[in-house]
Amino acid sequence: MLLRRTLRLSLVSLALLLSLFALPAQAVPQPLDGIVAVVDDNVILQSELDRAIHLAQEQIKQRNITPPPDDVVKTQVLERLILTRIQTKRAQEAGIKIDDKELNDVLVNVAAQNKMSLPDFIEELKGEGLDYQNVREEIRDQVLVQRVRQKEVGSRVLVTDQDVDLYLAAQGGSDDVEYHLSHILVALPDGANPEQREKAHAKAAGLLKRLRSGEDFAQIAIADSDGQQALQGGDLDWRKGGNLPTIFANVVPKLAVGDVSDIIEGSNGYNIIKLTDKRSSGERQTVTETKARHILLQPNAIRDESATQALINELYERVNKGEDFSALAKKYSDDPGSKNSGGDLSWQPPGVFAPEFQKQIDALAPNGLSEPFHTQFGWHVAQVLERRTRDTTEETLRSRARQSIMQRKENEEYEAWLRRLREEAYIEYRLNGSSDSDKSDKDSSDKPAVTPKSS
Numbered sequence: 001m002l003l004r005r006t007l008r009l010s011l012v013s014l015a016l017l018l019s020l021f022a023l024p025a026q027a028v029p030q031p032l033d034g035i036v037a038v039v040d041d042n043v044i045l046q047s048e049l050d051r052a053i054h055l056a057q058e059q060i061k062q063r064n065i066t067p068p069p070d071d072v073v074k075t076q077v078l079e080r081l082i083l084t085r086i087q088t089k090r091a092q093e094a095g096i097k098i099d100d101k102e103l104n105d106v107l108v109n110v111a112a113q114n115k116m117s118l119p120d121f122i123e124e125l126k127g128e129g130l131d132y133q134n135v136r137e138e139i140r141d142q143v144l145v146q147r148v149r150q151k152e153v154g155s156r157v158l159v160t161d162q163d164v165d166l167y168l169a170a171q172g173g174s175d176d177v178e179y180h181l182s183h184i185l186v187a188l189p190d191g192a193n194p195e196q197r198e199k200a201h202a203k204a205a206g207l208l209k210r211l212r213s214g215e216d217f218a219q220i221a222i223a224d225s226d227g228q229q230a231l232q233g234g235d236l237d238w239r240k241g242g243n244l245p246t247i248f249a250n251v252v253p254k255l256a257v258g259d260v261s262d263i264i265e266g267s268n269g270y271n272i273i274k275l276t277d278k279r280s281s282g283e284r285q286t287v288t289e290t291k292a293r294h295i296l297l298q299p300n301a302i303r304d305e306s307a308t309q310a311l312i313n314e315l316y317e318r319v320n321k322g323e324d325f326s327a328l329a330k331k332y333s334d335d336p337g338s339k340n341s342g343g344d345l346s347w348q349p350p351g352v353f354a355p356e357f358q359k360q361i362d363a364l365a366p367n368g369l370s371e372p373f374h375t376q377f378g379w380h381v382a383q384v385l386e387r388r389t390r391d392t393t394e395e396t397l398r399s400r401a402r403q404s405i406m407q408r409k410e411n412e413e414y415e416a417w418l419r420r421l422r423e424e425a426y427i428e429y430r431l432n433g434s435s436d437s438d439k440s441d442k443d444s445s446d447k448p449a450v451t452p453k454s455s
Contacts, residue, residue: 037078038428039085044078051134052077056231060222065233068223074431076222076230086421088141091148098140098147106139153417157409159402167242167401170249177241179252180277182217182234187226187269190419204263204270211260217274226269238279242404245412248273268415285396288350291386292361293343295328296335298378312372312379319369325383334378347388357382 037044053070056077060067067073104118111121122132186204188196207220218233225234244252247266255261255275264271295315299308315332319325326342333339350358356375364370364384372381 035430039082040426042085044081063233065218072223084141086425087145091144094148096147098143103140153413154410159405163405164398164401167405178238178279180238181236182274182276183227183236184221184225184234184272185227185269201270208272240404243407285393286389287392288389289347291347292345292382292384294380294382295333295343296378296380298334308379316372316381
């Protein structure tokens with residue numbers, strides 16, 4: 001269990017984490033492996049569903065949530081598997097591939113973050129009763145999902161300076177409050193008719209009534225939400241105001257901790273949110289910048305390493321005796337970027353220079369001159385001219401605002417994109433021997449509504 005918790009911190013996406021751990025083969029009875037769903041030209045096997053259900057149930061227990069009936073978990077988990085299949089197919093159609101070498105690099109990175117070699121990591125997985133080949137292929141699928149999402153959604157999302165200005169104006173110039181939210185969605189298909197809307201709204205109203213009467217939000221979310229976080233009790237985790245879906249942005253700040261919202265209608269369906277907690281993250285942002293200059297000498301065809309070191313020592317002595325640093329830099333320095341400005345490196349924050357160079361200038365007081373030192377670039381003499389502490393709060397706010405807007409826009413685009421993919425897919429359910437199709441012809445009017453798990 002400790003290993004599993006550590007691995008969660010090592011992987012990039014929550015979706016990847018949720019499907020990382022396969023169920024030990026001996027933990028589930030293994031009847032003849034059957035097909036539980038057909039997704040276009042692919043299938044989902046009973047064994048896959050069993051592994052994913054086991055993981056979901058373990059996660060629910062870890063959250064101290066009373067588990068819903070097994071058939072509810074099965075429905076939620078199967079939908080998640082279907083969405084993964086649809087997205088990996090789209091990735092393949094888009095020509096996105098994750099070859100074995102790239103997949104191995106991902107696994108090596110995961111192992112390194114757990115302070116292991118890949119062979120040790122594989123042995124650790126086996127010791128936990130996990131099937132390594134299942135782990136590999138599930139990770140491959142999730143990397144595909146991330147790549148196709150970036151290609152078809154993220155690459156089309158643009159944030160302008162005007163977007164940032166409007167966002168900051170709406171936030172009063174800052175975004176220093178974070179909200180911990182839980183979410184329930186009663187989803188609608190694109191182009192839902194009035195009857196479908198009425199039915200979905202009635203369901204949402206019933207859920208809201210149960211919540212207002214004191215029933216547990218997480219348990220209702222697990223059992224009845226169509227959101228992607230349903231199996232996590234609807235938990236959306238901490239989000240800044242700017243990261244909230246647009247339809248929540250005006251509602252959440254008005255809620256007190258513990259409040260449950262009214263029904264919020266959106267393009268994805270009817271939403272209910274609960275403000276679990278909130279906190280302030282605002283503080284002034286500053287950075288200490290250094291204005292420095294240097295002379296760089298590099299060995300060349302007519303000056304070997306020894307001669308180069310001798311010349312830098314000579315220049316150091318000449319500066320110490322009062323010769324003009326700038327004039328010497330213009331005459332002797334081999335740094336094309338600073339030579340013509342007398343070695344001036346301009347104002348720079350920490351971490352811009354190579355570590356060896358940064359260490360030298362960090363040790364100098366203003367007007368201090370270093371002794372000659374060597375880096376990967378050659379021999380240097382450096383001088384610190386000034387230091388200043390600059391308030392970067394505004395820059396930081398604008399950067400965070402841009403990131404928040406980008407994330408919000410991408411999430412909204414992703415939901416719409418995923419909903420379209422889900423509705424275009426052929427899906428046939430074969431649970432318990434049944435064979436129910438979500439889609440065959442586009443002209444049929446009596447097919448069930450097809451709705452994605454949105455967040």
